[in-house]
Amino acid sequence: MNQVNRRKAFIVAIALMAAGLGVTACGRSQDAPGPQLALDAPLPTTIPPGTRLVIGDPTTQRVLEHTGWIKDLPFEVQWAQISGGPQVTEAFHAKALDVGSAANIPPIHATWVGIPVRMIAVRLRTEPYKYPLFELGVSPKAKITSLADLRGKKIAYSPGQVQGEIVLRTLAAQGLTTQDVTLVELPSTGDVYPNALVTGLVDVAPLGAGVPTKRYLDNYAKDGGKVLRHPPFRDDLLNLYVREETLRDPAKAAALREYVKFWARAAEWTRTHKEEWAQAYYVKDQGLSLQDARFVVAASGDSVIPRDWSEAIALQQASIDTLAKAGGQKPFDAAQIFDRRFETIAADAVAPVKTAQNEAQP
Structure with a gap:
């Protein structure tokens, strides 16, 4: 099967998945659309019963399953085994996905192909040149x-x-x-x-x-x-991003606000439980030997969840300018694809955990 046919087959599969999930998966359960939330309105804090998100974030899913935190999610979730830019973009196009996890380029590419998206969570490596992605x-x-x-x-x-x-x-x-x-x-x-x-x-x-x-x-x-090794430039911006359409749904916006907290909590857990994560994910899920799993976890380094997105926006702007020049695309202001209503949510969610860890150290 050539590349074009593979791409067509994938689009068909995504469309079938969307149909199978029904209206409640990535749409509203009501026949008529409900009230729309402005993209600059405060994020709702109340999640109505029956709210569901379709999430393509396999790593966070594994952590939540392993720790049992998955039972604490205050909304319904449909996990999609989708990760990486092309798959997320196709799923967004088919409206079969609410939340995608990827590096920094997919939100830029989605914007250029006509899918309005916003980034709602960001992670950066603490030593990006020592531990590139x-x-x-x-x-x-x-x-x-x-x-x-x-x-x-x-x-x-x-x-x-x-x-x-x-x-x-x-x-x-x-x-x-x-x-x-x-x-x-x-x-x-x-x-x-x-x-x-x-x-x-x-x-x-x-x-x-x-x-x-x-x-x-x-x-x-x-x-x-x-x-x-590639030359010393940053390749380490990881993010969660969503369709703007999803953010306009007040119920889903409220659920996303909570999911970002769980995402941050999961990321902090992998940082502080390296041995357990090596065994639970890389050995049991990825099939590595324990020795190789430990090597991979050590080589991954640590990441930080910034409370200020200024550096992330600057990195994203540099990427936009680089890709636009090479591909003949129109550059745009990177800030437009960051939903800064979420800016402090992830960092604040793990701050008490870090404080407790610091106090426990001799």
């Missing part, structure tokens, strides 16, 4: 020993994901443009990028640091596969 996988068949060898090479490229920005910034750091290489447009979902590297379809592809790079090296380092 992505690294550059090199094909065993490629004659590449450093980034200086990229000219003329075939590079996997996904314009709607952070991997695409990584490629563009890496080329710029080497004094190259997209005309100096061959960009092979491929979705980075599943094993597409590792398979493309192994078969020689591409010479270089951005891989997620951690599980993807560990598996790639375990399987192909003996054949000459390797991983290179």
Whole structure:
């Protein structure tokens, strides 16, 4: 099945999922639309009975299941095994998803393809250059020993994901443009990028640091596969984002306000329970050995949930400008895709936990 057919099949699958979920999944249960919430109105705090969110945030889901906190969610939830920009964008387009989890580029791409979205939660790495989220996988068949060898090479490229920005910034750091290489447009979902590297379809592809790079090296380092660090720029902005349409629903806006708190609580739990998280997720869910799981957790570093989004907005603006210049898109003000009504909610949710931890230390 070629790429176009795979894309069509995925869209059909999403549409069928939306139909199966019914109106209450991502719409209102009433036949007539209810009152609309202005995007600058205060967030409601009351969640009506029967409110449901469809959430594509697998990592948070696993933490909530493991800790038992999932039973404390004050609304109904339908978990969707959807993550990453392309899948979230398709699900948003089909109105089959309320909340998506991804890096920073998907909300930008959604805006450019006509899906109005807002970011409602943000995480940043505390040591972004020591622990990047992505690294550059090199094909065993490629004659590449450093980034200086990229000219003329075939590079996997996904314009709607952070991997695409990584490629563009890496080329710029080497004094190259997209005309100096061959960009092979491929979705980075599943094993597409590792398979493309192994078969020689591409010479270089951005891989997620951690599980993807560990598996790639375990399987192909003996054949000459390797991983290179991209130049020192930040690739670490993680976020939750939603359709503006979802935010206009007062009941869902109230539920989102609470979900952000659980998201923050889950993130803080993984930061302070590294060994337990390694076993519960990377061993039991991802199939790594305990030794590899510990390696991945250690290599992931720590993240922080900022109470002020100014740095995140500046990072997003730099990404918008970079992608707009390369892709011929119209740049826009990054602040427009941040819903700053949520700005302090996540950080405030974990502040008491951090205070208690600090007081407990000798």
